[in-house]
Amino acid sequence: MDFFKKSLDPIVALAIIAVLDIFLFLIVGAWTVGGGETMIAGLFVKSLVGAKEMNRIPFWHLVFKPTWAYWKIYISLGMGFGALVSALLSKEFYWRVPKHLSEWVMITIGGLLMGIGIRLSFVCNVSTFLGLTPEMNLGGYLAVSGLVIGAWVGTFVYKKILEA
Amino acid sequence: MITVYGQCAAAFVFGTTVGVLVQRSRWCNTAALRDAMLFKSYRNTKALLVAMMILTVGFTGMISIGNGNPMRFDVGINQFIGLFLFGIGMVFAGACTVSSWVKTGEGNIGALWALLFLIVGLFLSSLVWSFSYWPLAGPTMTGHANAAGLQFGWADALTLQRDTGVPAIVFGVIQTGALYALYRRILRRERATLAAEAQERPMSSERAARPAAGLADAVVNPASSARDALSTLGD
Numbered sequence: 001m002d003f004f005k006k007s008l009d010p011i012v013a014l015a016i017i018a019v020l021d022i023f024l025f026l027i028v029g030a031w032t033v034g035g036g037e038t039m040i041a042g043l044f045v046k047s048l049v050g051a052k053e054m055n056r057i058p059f060w061h062l063v064f065k066p067t068w069a070y071w072k073i074y075i076s077l078g079m080g081f082g083a084l085v086s087a088l089l090s091k092e093f094y095w096r097v098p099k100h101l102s103e104w105v106m107i108t109i110g111g112l113l114m115g116i117g118i119r120l121s122f123v124c125n126v127s128t129f130l131g132l133t134p135e136m137n138l139g140g141y142l143a144v145s146g147l148v149i150g151a152w153v154g155t156f157v158y159k160k161i162l163e164a
Numbered sequence: 165m166i167t168v169y170g171q172c173a174a175a176f177v178f179g180t181t182v183g184v185l186v187q188r189s190r191w192c193n194t195a196a197l198r199d200a201m202l203f204k205s206y207r208n209t210k211a212l213l214v215a216m217m218i219l220t221v222g223f224t225g226m227i228s229i230g231n232g233n234p235m236r237f238d239v240g241i242n243q244f245i246g247l248f249l250f251g252i253g254m255v256f257a258g259a260c261t262v263s264s265w266v267k268t269g270e271g272n273i274g275a276l277w278a279l280l281f282l283i284v285g286l287f288l289s290s291l292v293w294s295f296s297y298w299p300l301a302g303p304t305m306t307g308h309a310n311a312a313g314l315q316f317g318w319a320d321a322l323t324l325q326r327d328t329g330v331p332a333i334v335f336g337v338i339q340t341g342a343l344y345a346l347y348r349r350i351l352r353r354e355r356a357t358l359a360a361e362a363q364e365r366p367m368s369s370e371r372a373a374r375p376a377a378g379l380a381d382a383v384v385n386p387a388s389s390a391r392d393a394l395s396t397l398g399d
Contacts, residue, residue: 025222033262074173085183092187129215137235150253
């Protein structure tokens with residue numbers, strides 16, 4: 001299959017995704033990431049501590065009741081599955097492991113900050129750029145401002161670390 | 165009306181398609197911001213802007229004819245603070261939420277690690293929310309300004325249409341025009357960079373005749389070393 005032998009122009013890829021996202025918007029809602037991961041976190045902890053303990057935490061019975069029947073989980077799982085299939089078909093699947101301790105530390109801090117940021121704002125980068133802003137929600141403009149400034153600060157710090 | 169299982173199936177098909185397209189195109193939201201700031205490289209930024217233009221017309225068009233499911237989402241300071249932290253985090257992790265899933269699918273253990281800690285961060289934040297009940301979450305948003313919760317109420321294309329009587333698509337076209345102006349500006353900047361590089365080319369061929377100059381460049385221009393280091397993360 002030729003499709004898996006050459007790379008795709010990101011403009012073409014994102015244009016196709018955008019058109020599909022309009023259909024998803026009609027069916028259930030715009031593409032978001034973060035809600036699915038939140039639900040995965042809730043389901044995982046619920047499987048460890050049980051439903052009774054979980055219900056003692058207000059967030060998990062007021063905001064997110066852990067359930068597998070939550071469509072956003074399947075967007076996230078689908079992205080991982082699609083990438084796996086695509087990487088296997090294009091022979092681009094191979095294990096990559098960060099080599100340096102500093103990389104592990106940066107990735108750990110980065111992951112934690114992303115998780116805290118999503119929960120604080122109740123949106124992620126995808127719903128900021130490809131959900132709230134196209135829906136012209138003022139929260140989207142605030143989120144874009146925060147994300148761009150945050151990325152600038154992160155880039156500045158990262159550059160300093162690399163130069164050091 | 166689509167059933168819950170239908171929603172989950174549609175979401176999985178959409179997610180799988182996104183996974184394939186992002187894997188084949190190497191698109192990354194982190195790179196769309198980081199590379200533009202660090203290397204003046206706009207490959208991912210242009211794709212993001214094109215998607216935003218299509219979606220703005222699509223979403224506001226659907227809202228104009230009474231279709232679609234816009235997010236019922238109040239505007240709050242928390243969105244600025246949260247995404248500020250997220251922006252720092254995605255640069256540190258070398259991947260955003262989408263590329264973390266895609267790179268995990270490609271066998272990148274670093275991306276899987278980032279996802280695991282993203283989930284840890286989400287859970288820890290849920291505990292903090294349970295003490296503070298701030299910021300207001302979806303079910304507790306009223307749609308009205310709430311000074312104590314640092315919320316400004318609900319304001320999007322749908323409320324604009326309702327309050328002004330002007331179809332949402334009109335506002336959507338204006339926003340698309342602004343995004344297109346930004347896109348054109350990036351194209352102009354890229355052309356100017358290419359022209360400057362073409363002028364410098366004779367100097368580069370002179371430099372190639374002196375191999376030691378390459379090493380000196382790496383010392384003088386840390387950005388080139390930085391790009392090499394960042395590329396090891398697999399963007």
